[in-house]
Amino acid sequence: MDKNSFAITPPMGWNSYDYYDTTVTEDQVKKNADFMAANLKQYGWQYIVVDIEWYSNDAGTRREQFQYIPFGDDEIDEYGRFIPSPSRFPSSVGGAGFKPLADYCHELGLKFGIHIMRGIPRAAAERHLPILGTDYSAADAANPSSICGWNPDMYGCLDNDVGQAYYDSIVKLYAEWGVDFIKCDDICDSWMYKPEDFSGWHETRMLHDAIKKSGREIVLSLSPGPAHIDKAFHYQKYANMWRITDDFWDKWELLKNMFFRCEQWQDHVRAGCFPDCDMLPIGKVGAGFKESRDSRFTQDELKTMMTLWCIFRSPLMIGGELTLMTEDNLKLLTNKNLLQLLEDGWKAQQIMRDDNQAIWISKNERFGRRAAAFFNLSEDSSKVLVEQAVLPNEETVTATDIWTDTDVSLSVGSGIEVPAHGVKLYIY
Amino acid sequence: MDKNSFAITPPMGWNSYDYYDTTVTEDQVKKNADFMAANLKQYGWQYIVVDIEWYSNDAGTRREQFQYIPFGDDEIDEYGRFIPSPSRFPSSVGGAGFKPLADYCHELGLKFGIHIMRGIPRAAAERHLPILGTDYSAADAANPSSICGWNPDMYGCLDNDVGQAYYDSIVKLYAEWGVDFIKCDDICDSWMYKPEDFSGWHETRMLHDAIKKSGREIVLSLSPGPAHIDKAFHYQKYANMWRITDDFWDKWELLKNMFFRCEQWQDHVRAGCFPDCDMLPIGKVGAGFKESRDSRFTQDELKTMMTLWCIFRSPLMIGGELTLMTEDNLKLLTNKNLLQLLEDGWKAQQIMRDDNQAIWISKNERFGRRAAAFFNLSEDSSKVLVEQAVLPNEETVTATDIWTDTDVSLSVGSGIEVPAHGVKLYIY
Amino acid sequence: MDKNSFAITPPMGWNSYDYYDTTVTEDQVKKNADFMAANLKQYGWQYIVVDIEWYSNDAGTRREQFQYIPFGDDEIDEYGRFIPSPSRFPSSVGGAGFKPLADYCHELGLKFGIHIMRGIPRAAAERHLPILGTDYSAADAANPSSICGWNPDMYGCLDNDVGQAYYDSIVKLYAEWGVDFIKCDDICDSWMYKPEDFSGWHETRMLHDAIKKSGREIVLSLSPGPAHIDKAFHYQKYANMWRITDDFWDKWELLKNMFFRCEQWQDHVRAGCFPDCDMLPIGKVGAGFKESRDSRFTQDELKTMMTLWCIFRSPLMIGGELTLMTEDNLKLLTNKNLLQLLEDGWKAQQIMRDDNQAIWISKNERFGRRAAAFFNLSEDSSKVLVEQAVLPNEETVTATDIWTDTDVSLSVGSGIEVPAHGVKLYIY
Amino acid sequence: MDKNSFAITPPMGWNSYDYYDTTVTEDQVKKNADFMAANLKQYGWQYIVVDIEWYSNDAGTRREQFQYIPFGDDEIDEYGRFIPSPSRFPSSVGGAGFKPLADYCHELGLKFGIHIMRGIPRAAAERHLPILGTDYSAADAANPSSICGWNPDMYGCLDNDVGQAYYDSIVKLYAEWGVDFIKCDDICDSWMYKPEDFSGWHETRMLHDAIKKSGREIVLSLSPGPAHIDKAFHYQKYANMWRITDDFWDKWELLKNMFFRCEQWQDHVRAGCFPDCDMLPIGKVGAGFKESRDSRFTQDELKTMMTLWCIFRSPLMIGGELTLMTEDNLKLLTNKNLLQLLEDGWKAQQIMRDDNQAIWISKNERFGRRAAAFFNLSEDSSKVLVEQAVLPNEETVTATDIWTDTDVSLSVGSGIEVPAHGVKLYIY
Structure with missing residues (x-):
């Protein structure tokens, strides 16, 4: 099984984090799945991902003090594997785990994903819980010197057979549940350890190997960023997507900075390998953070975000609550002209960037199509010059303006008026 | 109670680590105490210190794999405080703790010390054990993101009332036992954390405050090094001694390097404040490390070590097994001429050092005495020049050669023959 | 003029440095050009490059002390531009500069290149020499705080009109001479400055702009490495090739390390953009370094080097003296099977690498051809496994062994015997 | 000659930089000397120091662009030594150099000092000027890879006989002039080089050796800071004072930060060794920087500055123009109660500091006197607690309030009201 064979284009879906933080429930997940199936599926959206600490029974109960409660009340099985909190995911009881919820998504024609933390539960190691199919216990798999700097749940796994057996045991369980997507956290970058001391490198390989052994086509997504550009080969070899940024939120500075990262x-x-710009904070976000609010991005900034993610071919994971999306939001999420840039065959390139502007072009040799995006990163409406590099072999073309769906003439040397923080995107 | 009032001169004693590693027993400690009382006490030696993991029942049983067994079998009381392993320290049973052993030392006219790790046991936090005198549990005192890079026993304590209450609770217990000396580890330097992220800084203060509250005069010793020279004030304020080097062993490179550190x-x-060159690997060492052996230092190197430690006024902690000391070793440890340099009032200064030689002088204004040590750091016997700075106001003095106890003439401009790796030390 | 339009494939040529150090003369250059025209040209070799300090009259005269004599005897024109040393390049007198030598190469059907240092001569700045076409002097273009850490000739240029005018003035001169290739040094990486303080970034842009203004198709090559992978876009925008390594010499460690760099x-x-593995130390090297010697590489190591450079599509610059090449050397330099991998359309990918082995594959969609290289990085002859990724869609192919020019069967799961430090390369 | 024998107490004087920048003239220096002799000398003030670029004829003429004009018009003698600009220092002509000005100061009972940059003039190296008393030229002494990051005048000197000869030649000249104080810049810290690459370390030794050879008692002051605390021994061995801070100016953040540095x-x-808090920006400053202005420090902040410098025993160098001092300024500069803290025998110690307060105490065993300073670092007037450590052996003493010169009672546990950014200082 080749990991690059089942994520040919950037994964598109919804993730519970931006709206629910650690607190999402089965019912809430289902409503978002229903919405996606009814309104988004036909545009390519398909993943429903339950983010961090779905195994926590007390998630969110001490939010003023902790995002992740240390030594909290977590649900764990006899083999040291976290399982869904029964109060939050009622269908999971009796050993069912996430299977019923995954089935629900599958029946809607969607795919189902979960978030995990790198490593093995600290509680499992302290209690010496056995590792499935081995004579060893979690105490033999856990590296007590490898922790996450911001979440207290896990120890890193040792690079040995016991560690691998643990990873095998969890992915086997997830495959049985019907999981299609694993977002593994604390594994792409660590602010705590120097790169050479970070155990995430071998754990990425072990997780990849476990997926391969499971026989199920499970997309592997790595967080948090920024990924290390000098390790591009490592990510490409073992994962399908990896975060190139720390958590992305609805702040212009972060969006502007993403141009540098892209x-x-x-x-x-490339097919099966997608640097990831992180979730899209569009619509309502923040409820689980105790400040439910509209995305702070303006409509122009949302266009800029969607355009950059699409022309760059980042995975697209919606962060806002789907059932609360406005018409304007939905238009941005269902623009076929725009979303076609995610298709296989497109190859993008930034041809200029300075503090005020950026130009990206993309080419799809298969379909003989091209695209050009003119970004205005400054605080004032201004003109972006059509450089020769946009049209290396001609002077003028007729192009479709993606947002207005009208034809315009694009000429080398002309200036395109773009609003502050906004973008014009053409396909031709 | 002023911490600088009860460690006026550098503490002198014996520590179990170099010979026993994690495995020392009550009987072995007592034999060393007996030896000290009989042979060393009259020269100023007084501390008997039980080093790391006296609470571990399985210490040393998996030595080929672990120095410190992760998730091992440790003895802990109902308040989350480690207590002595009953199999190793039989007198500690029934809640007696180290009191009987401390009493034993006190009756011999000696003092008793123990090693602890910074923080609170991980097991206590996982089990939510209550903290003495509070309504809180260890889970509220532990910082799950603060671990030791090389020992898996503890979490760092949070800088809050609960964390302080835990430190108060352990020092109260130690004071009840009659502990006179605490060597706290993982608190002076951390290779794992950047200085600004290291929780050891506030934990040093909390430990100092707990000692103050206990009312008992307990010397506080901080490990491991190298201590941060830019934080000299911090160590001086809260501790009595702090390691200026990583673990010191019987290798010439480490000994030569100590000149730079001093x-x-x-x-x-100064009184109550002693930068610490670490234990003296003299005599038999290494049994607990599965390689019982004689110190690798030559007699000249041992002299160099003893001289540097004494003229610099480092604490002196013997690392070798006392009952196995040779006559030569004992002569070095009981040279009154040499040990007088530790007395209050001496103030030392390095006046030259290069790759081949070093000269230290010291002055005791109180007694009107001076000392000068001429070190040969090179691989060949050679002459060290008596610089003017050795005798700033005269040309010649009559001085006592410490090792031969004979009078010699010391003259500016003359050369003193010193063997390779050796030293000549004069008092005048 | 688009820089990517005239270096479609990796430049191939000869460079004087590895054999002559700073001392090469006109006569020596011509002999190498003659040899190339007669023996190598038909295989694609075309650049003849005069490396560092061709303007120095005393180059090499104090070699035991200096590679680059500080405040030495350099040839400089009235506009502060270095010109060839007349004693070493007799045809350059009377203002002719390198034109006669460039003409000589052109008549042989070859191209001519020179080495320069980033910036403006320190001597020009001290003497306030005028800058061509401006009212300013070199003192206005030079940044006195920007120097090279290992060569004392230059100051960096300020990022202003005067600095640009200086770069314009030198490239204008080089274009008049007929220069086809500029290797600019001290501009790709600096060990002296932190990246954010390094003036090489804007000087790269200025040099690129000067070439554009000159109207001549001059390849721009940047040294030394390692280039900064996080600045890939910068190099791609302004240069044709950039060193991804510090100076490469005939040591196995450096060759093994190149796999990591590639x-x-x-x-x-891509076309016009070539990460550069540096010159090929093949044949006789080192004469200018006072140790004329055969390359230390074995025949297997030379094959490994040639294969990696070719499949990766690095520029190829021969370092050894051409007229002293052996038959074996020439065979390696003229293997058409091998050199075809440099053609446009090939796209390579490393599919595995560990401490003992590496596998690279390449595909040329245009011609429907593929290649696979199996490297043995270990100290013993051993088998390299044909992974599925080598042949993703079939089990077996018939392939040409490049070195023997025979057909063999290549099957997934089979093991290919490769000598220590050697390589097998197949095209199919 | 022992450097510690002639700067027993912290040097006190005036320095031209804060008011004149690079532009001071002979006449201006004399007026400040006159003022010092008339009004300050009796309080211990004695050094008159001419700061940076007294050899520059065009200093200050392009101030909007450069503080230090690159490749500017500097006065240099036949041996590559800078000499005073004749237009600015008319008495220096005819080879007199600074002798007339030094004589003028000496006749007033004052001492005379000059600023120099580490190394040898770049112009001397370019011109191959001979080095006095040798067969070598400046090109043999200069290290072309060692420059100052912010001033373009010099190259560092090589650590060889020629480099030493150059240092000997300049100090010989200064000694002939009657110079009593050398402030050497770019030698105490370098932002440009990593510590291990910085040539300032050996140049400090060479300068010290040159002073020793000169036979004249010349105080050696090193700039800029912050000095490296881990190299304290180095500074102590070779210099009399060294800057522990980057340039200090009249900003509260810098003053507050000085507590950390002290x-x-x-x-x-200690005698002959003084960590240096830098010049006192009191009175009128900034004229040479094109913004002549009153010090931005409030009267309370000036008291805080003077108290910290004095109790810490920093050298005191007045930065403001002496002839423009107000009565209030002069009172601060001539408070005998305060200045006595600089005398030999005082030993100070910070006993507490947090973000809001700091307490320093000092003891003079010779005279049996003590001092205590209570600093309020916060933004509001508040009480500072008299800790036990202020009076370790008593409960109450009668003390003199330095500013009011009245007696007050100082009691452990009482609170001393101190204005925001202010200080109370007591001697008892």
Whole structure:
């Protein structure tokens, strides 16, 4: 099984984190799945992902103090594997785990994903719980010197047979549940350890190997970023997507900064390998963080975000609650002209960027199509010059303006008026 | 109670680590105490210190794999405080703890010390054990993101009332036992954390405050090194001694390197405040490390070590098994001429050092005495020049050669023959 | 003029450095050009490059002390531009500069290149020499705080009009001479400055702009490495080739290490943009370094080097003296099977690498051809496994063994015997 | 000659930089000397120091662009030594150099000092000027890879006989002029080089050796800071004072930060060795920087500055123009109660510091006197607690309030009201 064979294009879906933080429930997940099936599926959206600490029974109960309660009340099976909190995911009781919820998504024609933390539960190691199919216990798999700097749940796994057996045991369980997507956290970058001391490198390989052994086509997504550009080969070899940024939120500075990140990673996008710009904070977000609110991005900034993610071919994971999306939001999420840039065959390139502007072009040799995006990163409406590099072999073309769906003439040397923080995107 | 009032001179004693590693027993400690009382006490030696993991029932049983067994079998009381392993320290049963052993030392006219790790046991936090005198549990005192990089027993304590209450609770217990000396580890330097992220800084203060509250005069010793020279004030404020080096062993490179370390710290030696060159690997060492052996230092190197430690006024902690000391070893440890340099009032200064030689002088204004040590750091016997700075106001003095106890003439401009790796030391 | 339009494939040529150091003369250059025209040209070799300090009259005269004599005797024109040393390049007198030598190469059907240092001569700045076409002097273009850490000739240029005018003035001169290739040094990486303080970034842009203004198709090559992978976009925008390694010499460690470097840069190879593995130390090298010697590489190591450079599509610059090449050397340099991998359309990828082995594959969609290289990085002859990824869609192919030019069967799961430090390369 | 024998107490004087920048003239220097002799000398003030670029004829003429004009018009003698600009220092003509000005100061009972940059003039090296008393030229002494990051005048000197000869030649000249104080810049810390690459370390030794050879008692002051605390021994061995801070100016953040710096260096103050808090921006400053203005410090902040400098025993160098001092300024500069803290025998210690307060105490065993300073670092007037450590052996003493010169009672446990950013200082 070749990991690059089942994630040919950037995964598109919804993730519970931006709206629910650690607290999402089965019912809430289902409503979002229903919405996606009814309104988004036909545009390519398909993943429903339950984010961090679905195994926590007390998640969110001490939010003023902790995002992740240390030594909290977590649900764990006899083999040291976290299982869904029964109060939050009622269908999971009796050993069912996430199977019923995954089935629900599958029946809607969607795919189902979960978040995990790198490693093995600290509680499992302390209690010496056995590892499935071995004579060893979690105490033999856990590296007590490898922890996550911001979440207290796990120890890293040792690079030995016992560690591998643990990873095998969890992925086997997830495959049985019907999981299609694993977002593994604390594994792509660590602020705590120097790169050479970070155990995430071998754990990525072990997780990849476990997926391969499971026989199920499970997409592997790595967090958090920024990924290390000098390790591009490592990510490409073992994962399907990896975060090129720390958590992305609805702040202009973060969005502007993403141009620099995409510039770095532009040559590393290919079938099965997607540098990831992180979730899209669009619509309502923040409820689980005790501040439910509309995304702070303006409509122009949302267009800029969607355009950059699409032309760069980042995975697209919606962060906002789907059932609360406005018409404007939905238009941005269902623009076929725009979303076609995610298709296989497109290859993008930034041809200029300075503090005020950026230009990206993309080419799809298969269909003989091209695209060009003109970004205005400054605080004022202004003109972006059509450089020769946009049209290396001609002076003028007729192009479709993606947002208005009208034809315009694009000429070398002309200036395109773009609003502040906004973008014009053409396909031709 | 002022911490500087009860460690006026550098503490002198014996520590179990170099010979026993994690495995020392009550009987072995007592034999060393007996020996000290009989042979060393009259020269100023007084501390008997039980080093790391006296609470571990399985210490040393998996030595080929682990120095410190992760998730091992440790003895812990109902308040989350480690207590002595009953199999190793039989007198500790029934809640007696180290009191009987401390009493034993006190009756011999000696003092008793123990090693602890910074923080609170991980097991206590996982089990939510209550903290003495509070309504809180260990889970509220433990910082799950603060671990030791090389020992898996503890979490760092949070800088809050609960964390302080835990430190108060352990020091109260130690004071009840009659402990006179605490060597706290993983608190002076951390290779794992950047200085600004290291929780050892506030934990040093909390431990100091707990000692103050206990009312008992307990010397506080911090490990491991190298201590941060830019934080000299911090160590001086809260501790009695702090390691200026990583673990010191019987290798010439480490001994030679100590000259550089003493150079850095020479101006920070004062009553109650002693930069610490670490234990003296003299005699038999290494049994607990599965390689019982004689110290690799030659007699000249041992002299160099003893001289540097004494003229610099480092604490002196013997690392070798006392009952196995040779006559030569004992002569080095009981040279009154040499040990007088530890007395209050001496102030030392390195006046030159290069790759081949070093000269230290010391002055005791109280007694009107001076000392000068001429070290040969090179691989060949050679002459060290008596610089003017050795005798700033005269040309010649009559001095006592410490090792031969004979009078010699010391003259500016003359050369003193010193063997390779050796030293000549004069008092005048 | 688009820089990517005239270096479609990796430049191939000869460079004077590895054999002559700073001392090469006109006569020696011509002999190498003659040899290339007669023996190598038909295989694609075309650049003749005069390396560092061709303007120095005393180059090499104090070699035991200096590689680059500080405040030495350099040839400089009235506009502060270095010109060839007349004693070493007799045809350059009377203002002719390198034109006669460039003409000589052109008549042989070859191209001519020179080495320069980033910036403006320190001597020009001290003497306030005028800058051509401006009212300013070199003192206005030079940044006195920007120097090279290992060569004392230059100051960096300020990022202003005067600095640009200086770069314009030198490239204008080089274009008049007929220069086809500029290797600019001290501009790709600096060990002296932190990246954010390094003036080489804007000087790369200025040099690129000067070439554009000159109207001549001059290849721009940047040294030394390692280039910064996070600045890939920068190099791609302004240069044709950039060193991904510090100076490469005939040591196995350096050759083995190149696999790691190519791994990092594999996705950044494209028409006009070539990460550069540095010169090929093959044949006789070192004469100018006072130790004329045969390359230390074995025949297997030379094959490994040639194969990696070719499949990765690095520029190829021969370092050894051409007129002293052996038959074996020439066979390696003129293997058409091998050199075809440099053609446009090939896209390579490392599919595995560990401490003992590496496998690279390449595909040329245009011609429907593929290649696979199996490297043995270990110290013993051993088998390299044909992974599924070598042949993703079939089990067996018939392939040409490049070195023997015979057909063999290549099957997934089979093991290919490769000598220590050697390689097997197949095209199919 | 022992350097520690002629700067027993912290040097006190005036320096031209804060008011004149690079532009001071002979006449201006004399007026300040006159003022000092008339009004300050009796309080211990004695050094008149001409700061940076007294050899520059065009200093200050392009101030909007450069503080230090690159490749500017500098006065240099036949041996590559800078000499005073004749237009600015008319008495220096005819080879007199600074002798007339030094004589003028000496006749007033003052001492005379000059600023120099580490190394040898770049112009001397370019011109191959001979080095006095040798057969070598400046090109043999200069290290072309060792420059200052912010001033373009010099190259560092090589660590060889020629480099030493150059240092000997300049100090010989200065000694002939009657110079009593050398402030050497770019030698105490370098932002440009990593510590291990910085040539300032050996140049400090060479300068010290040159002073020793000159036979004249010349105080050696090193700039800029922050000095490296781990190299305290180095500074102590070769210099009389060294800057523990980057340039100090009249900003509260810098003053508040100085408490941290003094905390670090408190144990390194002794006769002949003075960590230096930099010049006092009191009175009128900034004229040469094109913004002549009153010090931005409030009266309370000035008191805080003077108290910290004095109790810490920093050298005191007035930065403001002396002839423009107000009565209030002069009172601060001539408070005998305060200035006595600089006398030999005082030993200070910070006993507490947090973000809001700091307490320093000092003891003079010779005279049996003590001092205590209570600093309020916060933004509001508040009480500072008299800790037990202030009076370790008594409960109450009668003390003199330095500013009011009245007696008050100082009691452990009482609170001393101190204005925001202010200080109370007591001697008892």
